[in-house]
Amino acid sequence: MTETLDPTDWAILVEVQRDGRVPLTELGRRVNLSASATTERVKRLESAGIISGYRADVDLTRVGYAVLAVVRLKYPGNKHEPLRKLLADRFEILECLRTTGDDCYTLKVAAGSMAHLEQLVNELTEFGSTTTNLVYSQTQPYRGPQGPPAEL
């Protein structure tokens, strides 16, 4: 459990989060390690589940999703299966966080138009009351951890 990550591991993590397709030889060059040592470390990070996968980042607006919204869902019941099913079916729901507080779920939703968003929110309103906020802009598409957490 207590996998201690040394500075080289963190350097690798920073690099692969920035460029997930960097060849292992080039990665080794950047962190001052041979290709084989780099390969071993990356494989260790992968099989330990620290690197859980690699993914391409797709620009939503350029593929037709002009509208991004944050929808908070106040969900009175505790029948979670129908909601899980909706999440599995509707790929427009990019992310779903279950949280503390009045709004049990916080969703990130992409839609092609306001009409499309309206339809999605209608489906969600089946489950409870919703609060929707449109997204003007997001600073970074995503950003991962760059080092160990501050110790307090």
Added chain:
Amino acid sequence: MTETLDPTDWAILVEVQRDGRVPLTELGRRVNLSASATTERVKRLESAGIISGYRADVDLTRVGYAVLAVVRLKYPGNKHEPLRKLLADRFEILECLRTTGDDCYTLKVAAGSMAHLEQLVNELTEFGSTTTNLVYSQTQPYRGPQGPPAEL
């Protein structure tokens, strides 16, 4: 602008979002295309900005970030530079969405402990009133578009 994506392009996007490190030859096999044709399409998607990058997914809990939270920030002023600076400095702020509604910003924040989160929220409270919700769980780490948006 109106880059029309055919079903093969979408198949490629789905695959590289699921496995960003798949070799182009294997990717071609999966979408029934030769390696060179696949390479051309991927490069076109990249240079058109549709694929904006590749990144490794790091499991936050396994690298010491035990706490995930959604912080909404009500930001009365319109001096945005100091906030931008904080975002650039604090890598614990994973995502920052500027939205409509009372809460101008919605942030996703990772912390190593409640004390660490408290400190981060204190820094944010310099800018305005905050609402913090802890995250119990998230369905998928992330999910991108799997096809064109519904037409309405």
Added chain:
DNA sequence: CTGTTCAGCCGTGGATCTACCGGTAGATTG
């Protein structure tokens, strides 16, 4: 001190992948 163990690193060589080339079929245009 000496020998053992082990983790981490390196270099090597065969298999695989990438980048680039020319060639072809079908659609479009003049």
Added chain:
DNA sequence: CAATCTACCGGTAGATCCACGGCTGAACAG
């Protein structure tokens, strides 16, 4: 019809991946 364009294919040289064995230094027991 000829010219052109797009998307595809196959082939090849060079780069990369991957599994292997050897090397080194630290930790440790005798």
